[in-house]
Amino acid sequence: MEVSTMQSLELIKDIYNVDQLLSGKSYIQELVHRLAKALNVKYVMVGHAIEPEQKSIQTDFLWAGDGFVPNVVYELADTPCTHVICGTRVNCYNSQVQLAFPKDRMLQDMNIESYIGAPFLHTDGGLIGLLVIMDEHPFKNPAMLSSVVEFFAARIGTEYRRLAAEDSLLRIKESLEQLVQERTAELQQAFASLQQTQKQLISQEKLATIGRITFGIAHELKNPLNIIINASEILQTEDLDPDSFKKAADMIQQHSLRANDIITNMLKQARQESSQQPEWINLSAMLDRSLDMYLRSLTDTELRSRLRKNIAISPGIKACLLDAPGIERVFINIVDNSLYALAAKMHQGENSYTPEINVTLNQESGFCRITVRDNGIGIALKHLPNVCDEFYTTKPAGEGTGLGLWIAKQNVEKNRGSFSITSEEDVFTEVIIELPNPTELEVQA
Ligand SMILES: Nc1ncnc2c1ncn2[C@@H]1O[C@H](COP(=O)(O)OP(=O)(O)O)[C@@H](O)[C@H]1O
Numbered sequence: 018m019e020v021s022t023m024q025s026l027e028l029i030k031d032i033y034n035v036d037q038l039l040s041g042k043s044y045i046q047e048l049v050h051r052l053a054k055a056l057n058v059k060y061v062m063v064g065h066a067i068e069p070e071q072k073s074i075q076t077d078f079l080w081a082g083d084g085f086v087p088n089v090v091y092e093l094a095d096t097p098c099t100h101v102i103c104g105t106r107v108n109c110y111n112s113q114v115q116l117a118f119p120k121d122r123m124l125q126d127m128n129i130e131s132y133i134g135a136p137f138l139h140t141d142g143g144l145i146g147l148l149v150i151m152d153e154h155p156f157k158n159p160a161m162l163s164s165v166v167e168f169f170a171a172r173i174g175t176e177y178r179r180l181a182a183e184d185s186l187l188r189i190k191e192s193l194e195q196l197v198q199e200r201t202a203e204l205q206q207a208f209a210s211l212q213q214t215q216k217q218l219i220s221q222e223k224l225a226t227i228g229r230i231t232f233g234i235a236h237e238l239k240n241p242l243n244i245i246i247n248a249s250e251i252l253q254t255e256d257l258d259p260d261s262f263k264k265a266a267d268m269i270q271q272h273s274l275r276a277n278d279i280i281t282n283m284l285k286q287a288r289q290e291s292s293q294q295p296e297w298i299n300l301s302a303m304l305d306r307s308l309d310m311y312l313r314s315l316t317d318t319e320l321r322s323r324l325r326k327n328i329a330i331s332p333g334i335k336a337c338l339l340d341a342p343g344i345e346r347v348f349i350n351i352v353d354n355s356l357y358a359l360a361a362k363m364h365q366g367e368n369s370y371t372p373e374i375n376v377t378l379n380q381e382s383g384f385c386r387i388t389v390r391d392n393g394i395g396i397a398l399k400h401l402p403n404v405c406d407e408f409y410t411t412k413p414a415g416e417g418t419g420l421g422l423w424i425a426k427q428n429v430e431k432n433r434g435s436f437s438i439t440s441e442e443d444v445f446t447e448v449i450i451e452l453p454n455p456t457e458l459e460v461q462a
């Protein structure tokens with residue numbers, strides 16, 4: 018190995034021995050300091066080209082004599098640095114550099130005699146900046162100095178690239194943070210307006226529920242009240258026989274109790290409690306009794322006299338565990354619709370017409386099936402899909418509320434049963450209810 022190569026390696030090793038804990042700007046600063054001392058030159062300068070035209074240099078570290086001095090900006094034109102940035106790896110003016118660049122005032126002012134500069138580059142080859150050493154005397158060993166400057170320019174370039182990467186990461190982080198803040202604010206706003214909307218919806222829903230309950234109570238009470246009114250009219254009949262008197266009084270009592278039950282249940286529903294504790298009931302007795310009671314209260318005397326009522330109950334129906342008042346209401350709502358449809362058809366005036374209502378009760382394994390079928394006006398196909406909707410009625414105002422089937426379906430479903438309705442306009446309507454009917458043993462298990 019040549020002496021100068023040996024020397025430059027030794028020098029590089031010596032300068033390179035920077036505190037390894039340093040990084041970034043303090044690392045470069047320390048390197049510049051060491052370069053000045055080890056190479057024994059007056060000036061060491063590290064600067065970057067000012068974007069976008071790269072026509073001038075902004076120094077970042079400027080060593081002069083025995084310390085760092087304030088940084089400067091200088092035009093590249095007519096300075097030895099132009100050659101450096103033109104892509105020459107390393108540019109060396111061993112002496113009389115001022116003669117080569119007579120227009121460079123800085124060289125004159127600083128009394129510079131010798132100059133070595135090397136660029137450091139982006140990974141794609143573009144210029145980042147340069148490392149320059151200058152002195153007031155000619156360099157004694159320019160070849161060695163050139164290789165040292167070239168080496169450290171590359172090392173400083175690495176540090177610059179790292180700083181730039183850190184900087185852009187920081188900017189990305191900041192813009193991300195800002196984005197997160199903006200999005201959080203948007204979300205908070207959306208959440209607040211959602212809460213507001215929810216509050217409004219809740220209060221609207223409360224109002225609607227109150228309306229619904231009031232309407233429901235009125236609808237449900239109309240039925241027993243009619244019966245009570247009719248029975249009380251019977252009581253006023255002159256010369257009433259004791260038997261009829263007792264029947265009418267019984268009716269008043271039973272239906273007053275039913276009205277009371279209805280109110281209690283409606284209030285429970287309003288408080289969103291389950292309507293009633295299930296109890297073991299004899300479905301056939303309940304159907305029989307309520308149909309009978311309902312028909313006796315019929316005010317349409319023509320319908321009452323012409324109506325044919327068939328009730329077919331399979332023998333040996335077991336007790337069912339159900340919400341009894343709820344199911345009775347279902348049944349009465351359905352019968353009420355049938356009688357309305359029968360009266361409507363009857364009053365169309367066809368003489369040969371016989372209004373008929375057929376009620377059946379069967380038991381299959383695990384469930385009971387109740388059917389109520391009438392040969393009244395039936396339901397037009399276009400209405401059929403909606404008849405169980407809340408407030409859906411085809412009856413004139415004052416005659417229908419559109420709540421009967423809605424309540425009926427809900428009550429059946431609350432009792433884990435199923436509800437279906439089929440019809441043919443002008444021919445028949447049939448409602449089928451299936452209710453679970455487990456054995457007592459199954460219930461206990
Ligand atoms: N047995 C039936 N025969 C004919 N139409 C019926 C029958 N049952 C229900 N409907 C139709 O279903 C609609 C909804 O019934 P419902 O919910 O009880 O309300 P409402 O009886 O107050 O009209 C009735 O308006 C009627 O059009």
Ligand SMILES: [Mg+2]
Nearest residue numbers: 353354421422
């Ligand atoms: Mg009805």
